[in-house]
Amino acid sequence: MSQGTMERHEFQSEARQVLELMIHSVYSNPDIFLRELISNASDAIDKLRIEGLRDEALADLAKDGRIAVVADKEQKNLSVSDNGIGMSHDELVSYLGTIARSGTKEFVRAMKEAASSGNADLIGQFGVGFYSSFIVADRVSVETRKAGSDEAWRWGSTGDGTYTLEPCEMEGCGTRVTLHLREKTDDGDASPEDYLSAWKLRGIVKRYSDFVAYPIYVEEAGAEKKDGEEEEPANSMKALWTRTESEVSDDEYGEFYRHVTHDWEDPLERIVYKAEGTSEFHALLYIPARPPMDLFYRDGHHGVQLYIRRIFIMNDCRELIPEYLRFVKGVVDSEDLSLNVSREILQQDRRTAQIKSGLTRKVLDSLKRMKQERPDEYKKFWEIFGMVLKEGIVSDTKNAEAIMRLCLLDSSRGGRTTLEDYVSAMKDGQKSVYYLVGGPVSALADSPKLEAFKAKDVEVLLLGDPVDEVWVNTARAFGDVSFVSISTEELDIFDTPGEEKKPDEALEKAGFVAKLKEALGSAVEDVKLSARLVDSPATFVQKGDPISPQMRHFFKSMGQEVPEEKRVLELNPNHPLVKKLAGEGDTADFAAWGTLLTGLAAIADGESVEKGREFTKALEKLLGE
Ligand code: ADP
Ligand code: MG
Numbered sequence: 001m002s003q004g005t006m007e008r009h010e011f012q013s014e015a016r017q018v019l020e021l022m023i024h025s026v027y028s029n030p031d032i033f034l035r036e037l038i039s040n041a042s043d044a045i046d047k048l049r050i051e052g053l054r055d056e057a058l059a060d061l062a063k064d065g066r067i068a069v070v071a072d073k074e075q076k077n078l079s080v081s082d083n084g085i086g087m088s089h090d091e092l093v094s095y096l097g098t099i100a101r102s103g104t105k106e107f108v109r110a111m112k113e114a115a116s117s118g119n120a121d122l123i124g125q126f127g128v129g130f131y132s133s134f135i136v137a138d139r140v141s142v143e144t145r146k147a148g149s150d151e152a153w154r155w156g157s158t159g160d161g162t163y164t165l166e167p168c169e170m171e172g173c174g175t176r177v178t179l180h181l182r183e184k185t186d187d188g189d190a191s192p193e194d195y196l197s198a199w200k201l202r203g204i205v206k207r208y209s210d211f212v213a214y215p216i217y218v219e220e221a222g223a224e225k226k227d228g229e230e231e232e233p234a235n236s237m238k239a240l241w242t243r244t245e246s247e248v249s250d251d252e253y254g255e256f257y258r259h260v261t262h263d264w265e266d267p268l269e270r271i272v273y274k275a276e277g278t279s280e281f282h283a284l285l286y287i288p289a290r291p292p293m294d295l296f297y298r299d300g301h302h303g304v305q306l307y308i309r310r311i312f313i314m315n316d317c318r319e320l321i322p323e324y325l326r327f328v329k330g331v332v333d334s335e336d337l338s339l340n341v342s343r344e345i346l347q348q349d350r351r352t353a354q355i356k357s358g359l360t361r362k363v364l365d366s367l368k369r370m371k372q373e374r375p376d377e378y379k380k381f382w383e384i385f386g387m388v389l390k391e392g393i394v395s396d397t398k399n400a401e402a403i404m405r406l407c408l409l410d411s412s413r414g415g416r417t418t419l420e421d422y423v424s425a426m427k428d429g430q431k432s433v434y435y436l437v438g439g440p441v442s443a444l445a446d447s448p449k450l451e452a453f454k455a456k457d458v459e460v461l462l463l464g465d466p467v468d469e470v471w472v473n474t475a476r477a478f479g480d481v482s483f484v485s486i487s488t489e490e491l492d493i494f495d496t497p498g499e500e501k502k503p504d505e506a507l508e509k510a511g512f513v514a515k516l517k518e519a520l521g522s523a524v525e526d527v528k529l530s531a532r533l534v535d536s537p538a539t540f541v542q543k544g545d546p547i548s549p550q551m552r553h554f555f556k557s558m559g560q561e562v563p564e565e566k567r568v569l570e571l572n573p574n575h576p577l578v579k580k581l582a583g584e585g586d587t588a589d590f591a592a593w594g595t596l597l598t599g600l601a602a603i604a605d606g607e608s609v610e611k612g613r614e615f616t617k618a619l620e621k622l623l624g625e
Contacts, residue, residue: 006166011157012098015131017108019159022134030136030192032262034069034201035208036129037080037177041067042212044084044175048147050313051085058147061173065214069205069234071196072221078137078195081176082214086146092155092165096130096142130177134159136192137179147173198223205234211259213237213310239310241284241331245272257286260305261329265289268381269370271330273362279354285330285363291384295327302326304359307333308341319346320355324392324403325363327385332359357398364402371406382408386465393471404478410441412450412460419478427458431492432484435461437469438548443606448536449486455534458493460486469551487546489568491532512582512590513571516597519590520569523598530570537575538601540567549607569598592618 011019045065052062061083070079087095133140138158145152152170157163170176181192194200198220205216215233240248240256257267267286275281285304294300303318303326310333320332337351346352367389371378392403404419411417417425422433434453436444441464444450453460463472472483484491517527525543533539543566547555555562571578581593595618599609609615 006164008162008164009093009097010162014099014108015097016161018099018131019134019161021108021112022131023159031204031208033132033135033137033179034080034195034204035262036132038067038069038205038209038212038216040129040177041080041082041084041175042209042214044082044086045214046313047085048083048173051147055148061147067212067214067216069201069216069218070221071198071201071219073196074221076181076193076196077178077221078181078201079176079178081174083172083174084147086149086173086175087142087144087153088146088149089151089153089165091146092142092144092153096155097163133177133179136181136195138182139180141178141180142175143168143170143178144175145170145173149173196220202234206236207255208259210235211238211240211256213239239307239333241272241282241333242310253284256284257329260331261286261288263288263290263292263329267329268377269366271362271366273359275355275358279351279358280335281355281358282333282335283330283359283362285328285332285359287328287363287367287381287385289380289384291327295388300326304329305331306341307331308337309333309335313341314343317343317346319343319352321359321363322356322392322396324388324390324395325360327388328359328363360396360399364399364406367406368402379408387467390465390467390471394467394474400475401479404475410444410462410464412436412445412453412462417459417461422459422461423478423481425459426481427456430458431481433461433478433481434458434484434486434493435463435468435472436486437463437472438487438550439606440464446604447606448533448539448601448604449541451534451536452532453486453493456493466550466554469548473545485546486532487541487548489541489543512585512588515586515588515590516569516581516594520594520598523567523594524569525566526568528568528570529573532570533572533575535575536572536600536604537577538569538571538597539604540598540601541570542566543568569601571597589621592621596622 010016042065045062045067048058049062049065052059065083067080067082070081072078140157140159142155143152144155152168154166154168155163156166181195183192198218201218205218209216212235215237216235217231218234240252253270254266257270258264261267266289268289269287271283271285271287273283273285275283283304292301294302301316302321302323303316304321305315306313306317306320317332318326321328332355334351334355337346337349341349367378367381370381386408389403389406393400396403407419408416409418409422411422419433436447436449438444441462444462444464450460463469472485476482513527513529517524520527530539532541544563547562547565552562552565573579577597581588581597595611595614599615599618602609
């Protein structure tokens with residue numbers, strides 16, 4: 001090939017930022033670069049095998065996947081090579097020169113924070129794995145030849161914002177990544193040069209890459225092989241998920257978890273499942289003890305890894321686990337799917353649905369057990385993932401009731417309760433589960449609408465998550481007890497015979513209610529004297545199915561039509577302010593009173609007053625009198 005064909009390219013700016021972080025941060029665990037390179041090598045072999053199933057010309061190449069890690073003490077080089085799919089010229093540019101993920105800005109921000117706290121665990125979760133080479137290397141070169149092509153290319157960079165590309169020679173397809181290790185530094189204990197010891201490298205491989213399905217050979221360059229000595233891979237390649245739980249140690253399970261998730265913390269729960277019958281599969285699933293960064297990203301890493309008969313098929317397989325269980329990580333290994341499945345085929349295969357419903361039931365069961373047997377850990381789980389799990393009440397009607405039983409919900413009595421506990425503690429004659437939505441729990445807890453409930457000692461659920469209003473409206477009932485919002489105008493709690501608190505008739509007759517309503521015009525649907533208030537002067541309730549102001553904003557921001565709000569202003573006949581207004585008779589300034597009372601009602605529910613200046617003017621006027 002001709003000389004002088006070296007091209008120079010610039011890294012995309014996000015990639016440059018990530019590189020900077022790699023080079024300038026101190027990582028608590030630099031070893032991870034090797035895990036990243038090996039995982040890329042293993043991915044590359046996976047890809048070639050999958051291609052080989054489709055393309056006969058490649059089938060032979062895909063046969064014996066192997067990964068080699070070679071340390072060269074003299075050159076201070078470390079290389080990781082594979083005989084996988086390789087990369088073309090253009091793929092080198094787009095895979096190693098850019099970061100294609102959306103949400104990269106968010107990532108860079110999170111990385112900066114993580115780096116400043118010496119926490120590198122996020123690397124890899126976001127697909128910047130390759131760049132972790134620059135933690136230990138000051139120069140990296142990648143030689144690669146795409147399977148089926150006879151061109152090979154060398155990529156090179158010192159991580160300074162540009163990289164070079166030039167043609168090179170390579171025998172077979174695959175990729176070799178060579179790291180020129182940094183000099184020993186005097187400050188830290190670990191030095192990049194330590195990575196030149198085969199013994200140390202084997203340890204790292206064992207720790208992070210033991211379950212990689214291809215043999216990983218570790219050697220020192222130039223080391224003499226004794227006659228008859230067999231090469232021994234450094235990894236066991238044992239697929240843990242196929243072994244019975246009692247045969248596997250907690251340590252092995254823990255390592256596997258770290259291998260799959262790159263999460264350093266122990267998981268909250270482990271689920272080992274073997275399904276037999278119509279669809280046969282093994283699953284080894286985990287519930288992490290902390291939320292991944294991308295829990296609420298649409299294109300985050302959701303789903304499990306799919307293997308078919310021990311062969312890796314795909315990451316982030318969303319088809320096998322419902323969206324509301326997207327925090328579940330792990331492996332599913334099917335015995336009966338065909339190796340050349342694609343996402344499209346999976347979506348149509350009825351076995352996919354069987355696996356999904358089996359996994360769902362298993363996960364919900366183990367959450368139920370955790371809730372009963374390890375309530376403290378369950379609480380932790382709920383704090384992190386409860387908001388996600390609740391989505392299932394809406395999206396998975398079949399399991400909605402089981403999920404409702406898993407909910408920990410804030411109570412007007414303080415602390416949290418469950419729907420079962422709520423129902424068994426209902427008052428005599430109470431027919432509904434009462435709830436309040438429309439703001440954070442801290443605001444709901446002080447709502448005037450709770451006053452009568454507290455006085456009668458009737459419990460109310462304070463549902464503070466935005467998703468709560470949605471599921472409660474979808475489910476409508478828990479068992480045969482229906483959910484009733486206490487923002488509804490008509491509430492049967494006030495119908496208890498003998499306890500009826502009839503509004504003061506003299507007040508009714510004074511006619512100020514009608515005049516107030518007239519002054520408020522279209523701002524309210526109606527004005528009424530209320531039986532639900534004890535300490536507060538006024539509150540808003542709604543005719544028909546209530547929709548909280550928050551939900552209203554949400555729907556409007558999505559460009560959706562929302563039914564006109566029918567707000568009813570309820571006044572507390574026993575409150576001094578209301579009595580004062582009644583006492584003023586026809587001389588009252590109804591406009592000012594209307595502004596004041598509607599404003600107070602809104603503020604007490606944590607809403608803002610629409611026309612602030614009008615409100616303060618009314619306040620000034622009425623106080624000044
Ligand atoms: P990720 O592995 O999460 O995609 P990386 O930064 O580790 O992110 O790698 C970026 C991309 O570069 C990979 O997705 C892959 O397409 C390509 N790549 C990296 N290493 C190899 C390799 N050894 N063989 C083939 N392609 C590779
Ligand atoms: Mg990678």
